[in-house]
Amino acid sequence: MHQPLWIHLDFPLLALETRYTTPNPAPAVLLDGAARRVELANAAARQAGVQIGMAVATACSLCPELTLHAPAPTQARAQLECLALWAGAFSAQVALAPPRGVLLEAASMLSHFGGVQRLCHRLEEQLARLHFSHTLATGHTPLAADLLARSGGFVGESRDEHRQRLGTLPPQQLGLPVRDSERLRGMGIESLGQLLALPRDELGVRFGAALLERLDRLWGLRADPPRYFQPPPRFCQRLELGHEVESAQALLFPLRRLLEALEGYLQGRQQQAHEIELQLHQRESSLPAKTIGHRGGSSRAQEWLELCRLHLEQERLQQPVIALTLSAERFSDRTSRSLSLFDAPAGNDITGGLLNRLQSRLGPGQVSRLTVVADHRPERAWSLFSLDQEPPPATGIPGRPGWLLATPQPLPPAQRALIQLLSGPERIVSGWWEGPALRRDYYAGRWPDQRLGWLFRDDRGEWYLHGWFG
Amino acid sequence: MQTANTSLDSLLDRGNLWQGARTRTASKGIPSGHPELDRRLAGQGWQPGNLIELLYTGEGSGELRLLYPLLAALSQQPQWIIWVDPPHVPYAPALAAAGIDIRRILMVHSRARQEQYWALEQALKSGECSAVLGWAGAQADDRALRRLQLAASQGQGLGFLFRPKRCRQLASAAPYRALLEADPQGVALTLFKRRQGWSLPRLQLPLQDPFGPQDVNSAPLAMP
Known part of the structure; x- marks a missing residue:
């Protein structure tokens, strides 16, 4: 025992x-309920001579730059x-x-x-x-x-x-x-x-x-069991800010406290969060909640703060913010995640952090992977792939160009005449079962400036450029 | 004496001093995949942690095929090969056919130039990318390149920056700068700035046959 x-x-x-919205505040006091006397004074205010119980007018005359907070x-x-x-x-x-x-x-x-x-x-x-x-x-x-x-x-x-x-x-x-x-x-x-x-x-x-x-x-002569605090099943904390905050950057300091609370909450449960929701409240209304994701999941306040910072940097506040709500409900049990997945050089803050940072700042749709699709139509033979899954191993097709033009570009006959054909034709007929059938003869050709392109002639005899052998 | 040695060392490091037949021992580079080129690079390859600026007139010059062997080797490592704002679709079937494990490729599309620099910088300095490929355009100024070079030296990956040929006249902090020209045999590379050495003359590098089984050098086909 x-x-x-x-x-x-x-x-x-x-x-x-x-x-506070900054770690090193100017002189500040908290007033009593009637807003007549000083109830709490920070170190900077006390240094200026402000004392607890002092009348507001006296405190203000002692320290003109004093910030007053109502309780x-x-x-x-x-x-x-x-x-x-x-x-x-x-x-x-x-x-x-x-x-x-x-x-x-x-x-x-x-x-x-x-x-x-x-x-x-x-x-x-x-x-x-x-x-x-x-x-x-x-x-x-x-x-x-x-x-x-x-x-x-x-x-x-x-x-x-x-x-x-x-x-x-x-x-x-x-x-x-x-x-x-x-x-x-x-x-x-x-x-x-x-x-x-x-x-x-x-x-x-x-x-x-x-x-x-x-x-x-x-x-210790009489038992005195305290009433323990029961953490809620879902993390949702609202933090009122002391005053109106005009810049999104200034939200980071109060947000850090919320994220530290989240860290303690998660650590106590041996869990990590994959998604948090951050909502900024304004006087009239609230902005739509932002969902911020972490691919591997994390409990660490520092990692989440970094991701929130990227989101907030893009935020243009039309009106000042008066409160924050942070909530999280998608948790998973923490696995012993190695913090150095690759032997990253020193100074690299977060492993796997690159993907999170890119997605947070650029938006989830802007970052993707590539994969090969089994389709005869060249424009359907590839696709972007979501980051959430590991794509299957791909088999390549020989003789294809490194660059594909998103849409084939018509080649006028005069221009076509300057192109020296090097290989082909490779006939590609496909897709008749969905949409317009495709019937093309593909060639590799050398342009007058020696560049190599991938071009085709369709069944109407028209020429198109479809890629470059980069 | 100490200071004299230091300044001598820095001159040697920058490759400003010609040392006759002796070449300064450089740390081992990352093989470019082209033995003719590696032979001429200090450390037998690209020194990691550097920007490599590739200038070319337009897609189709052999700019990707030049990198295929390197990318194929790097894709065996766990790090990403990241492409930031490529001008066209990097065609997965062709990359896979070149031996590149395309599961290691990460595509990033930025929506503004500031975002592009930011993404490049993050990727370079993260240490999570073995290679960073960026299409920066002519607008990237020297200050931006300086930041990218600093990021590259932090992350110790390779940063390839593709820019138009006309950027040759602009100042650039990239330690390697090369002009790339299409050539009937493959590609011609003029490395006019490099780490630990003087510029190299125009170098013809044969490239992998891009058309598969057929012979590139066969007589031109009859007009269909």
């Missing part, structure tokens, strides 16, 4: 940072769900800790990741890609991890380590009613350690059962 271990991720500026609780909640999906790559059991935290069950994942230090290191690495301010803490109970994350972060392994650390925190961290906090201070209690050392019955009488229950959950 594992010792229980939890990891709490705290995103103190989540409600504000959800609204949007549903948006922050959606972002928190995205983070829970993202965390699916690290733990099968993730719980939301609203309004700004995510809790991961870690004990069962330690052997997979090679220890708690490595696991936390990996988490930090991946978190950096999301550009959210965050603190991370472990805990032997969910509440311990929560408290430690809110008081600066901590990584420990055993129950004793966590209890020791918790003992040094001020009791106010418990989130007690203000009256209780004041009374504790009046009693000279300055740390949780001191609080726990007090006789339990006394504490119960003075502060009520709620405090005792909270302390028991914190310390």
Whole structure:
């Protein structure tokens, strides 16, 4: 049996940072519901002297370039769900800790990741890609991890380590009613350690059962199973943008967060997506959803982002975009796809990526393969072939030109007279069973400038050029 | 001394110095499929990671047949042979008859010139193509070619760029440039710019008989 271990991720500026469209934002604050006071301020705003609780007018006079954001609780909640999906790559059991935290069950994942230090290191690495301010803490109970994350972060392994650390925190961290906090201070209690050392019955009488229950959950004396987050069977996340986005390029940053959520979602299920749907919402209406395909299937956010970028580059926005929806439902189980199918030189980002990139930018119809068709009519003896299947091996026909003209080009008699015939005739009679019958005598001929062409005479005696021996 | 050596090396690398009978050892090239040509190329073939510009007056000059042996060999590798905006239909029965595994061929049709350069650049630098064939027209400027050459050196494939004959006077970053002319025996190739060497005189290369069993050199047929 594992010792229980939890990891709490705290995103103190989540409600504000959800609204960003660039990783390095200018000073920005989130206002309270009445839009009078500052509720959250980012680092740039705090540097300019803006403080939490400050009146809007004061903040604006301190920092004229301040961006003000109105609160949007549903948006922050959606972002928190995205983070829970993202965390699916690290733990099968993730719980939301609203309004700004995510809790991961870690004990069962330690052997997979090679220890708690490595696991936390990996988490930090991946978190950096999301550009959210965050603190991370472990805990032997969910509440311990929560408290430690809110008081600066901590990584420990055993129950004793966590209890020791918790003992040094001020009791106010418990989130007690203000009256209780004041009374504790009046009693000279300055740390949780001191609080726990007090006789339990006394504490119960003075502060009520709620405090005792909270302390028991914190310390691990009372079971405290969290309610785990259930990922939906279909991935569909809508992200409201903080403001109107005018250029498609600026959508890439918020989109990346959605794609990282998709990556976590897929990794948690050991699956990969073959198709995603991206829809841009505008104030009046929504643009038709774009389907973006990945031939081999992938779960990686970086690969999908690259493909989305190619799509968005072609997008000319008539109106600003206010929200994004990303959905995916065609999944397959992940096979161990080798990332270097051919020994591609270094610097080559994605294997099999070329096809995806070409199809994304040029459109699926613009990229194809060739195949030979068993048909006597020269113009029917070849065809383009879809990329989705492997064409059968082809057998060639000797004496055919490398270039075929899409439509035979008439050769006037004067021009025909200059052409020296080298081989032929090869009579081709076919196709009488469908459409007009074809009856031609084909020749190879040399043009006055020495070029070699493939020409034919039809049954009316007219000459046509049909190909070049390139 | 160090700097002197370096500049000497760079002169040698560029083939600007004539070294008498000694030819500088080049890394092994990709055989062009024409021994007469390979003999004259440093490394016995095209050096991978380079653009090769082929100038010609019009289709039918032997521009594809020149490449058939090379493409047949490259099609045995897992990488793509990609054709970007060919002027006509590359005729699958003929390519297959030339020994090319056409399952390795990828056709790309762009809708605008910018897309064409983009596709060429992506294909060249991906490392997923053994050969990239592009019909760039006369408009490709030196800057575009420079980018393509850079992409080719990243991906280490071969990039063949087909352009009209009149582009000979334009500056070009392609390390190999050749004029291709139809010839009764096959094709005449004038390699007027190449890696590690001076330009070559006009070279007649016999090509595979394009008409199958019949003799190309037989007397002209009577007019039907």
